[in-house]
Amino acid sequence: MTTPTTEDLAQGKAYTAPGITVYYDARRCLHVASCVRGLPGVFDPQARPWIRPAHAGAEAVAAVVRTCPTGALHYVLDGQETEMPDEITTITPSPDGPLMIRGNLVIDTPAGEKRDVRAALCRCGQSGNKPYCDGTHKTVGWTSGEETGQAG
Numbered sequence: 001m002t003t004p005t006t007e008d009l010a011q012g013k014a015y016t017a018p019g020i021t022v023y024y025d026a027r028r029c030l031h032v033a034s035c036v037r038g039l040p041g042v043f044d045p046q047a048r049p050w051i052r053p054a055h056a057g058a059e060a061v062a063a064v065v066r067t068c069p070t071g072a073l074h075y076v077l078d079g080q081e082t083e084m085p086d087e088i089t090t091i092t093p094s095p096d097g098p099l100m101i102r103g104n105l106v107i108d109t110p111a112g113e114k115r116d117v118r119a120a121l122c123r124c125g126q127s128g129n130k131p132y133c134d135g136t137h138k139t140v141g142w143t144s145g146e147e148t149g150q151a152g
Helices: 034-038 058-065 136-140
Strands: 013-017 020-024 073-077 090-093 099-109 112-121
Touching: 020 058, 034 058, 058 073
Parallel strands: none
Antiparallel strands: 013 020, 020 073, 090 099, 099 112
16 A cells, blocks of 8 residues: 555645645644644644644654654655654544544545544534545534544
């Protein structure tokens, strides 16, 4: 299986700093905020622009981007290959929320096959961005019937 290319992952708005470009796809963001907690000086929703990758080292920014469970954030380090997928694909259902998947992914979408390394896939069937979760499960009151313990 082929790993995702830079073109596959470079979706959304680009934020560039020496050594790194961070890409943000707002349609896939569920506001889990792992980026904000990880590097609040780089990822500050109150600032404009809200992503300022020059405020930390490229490797530190890349490490925090990899914590984004939805795939709304990706990065490319200058002079290096694209973000590499986890060796083992994992699927983690979020109680009352999406399936969080990580690995060397091939996702069938209405726009065609997409390669990725992280994604949050809809389980309620109501997303306006299928197959990705857009948070609609909260507004329609969908529940998975699982005990809550993780944010979805």
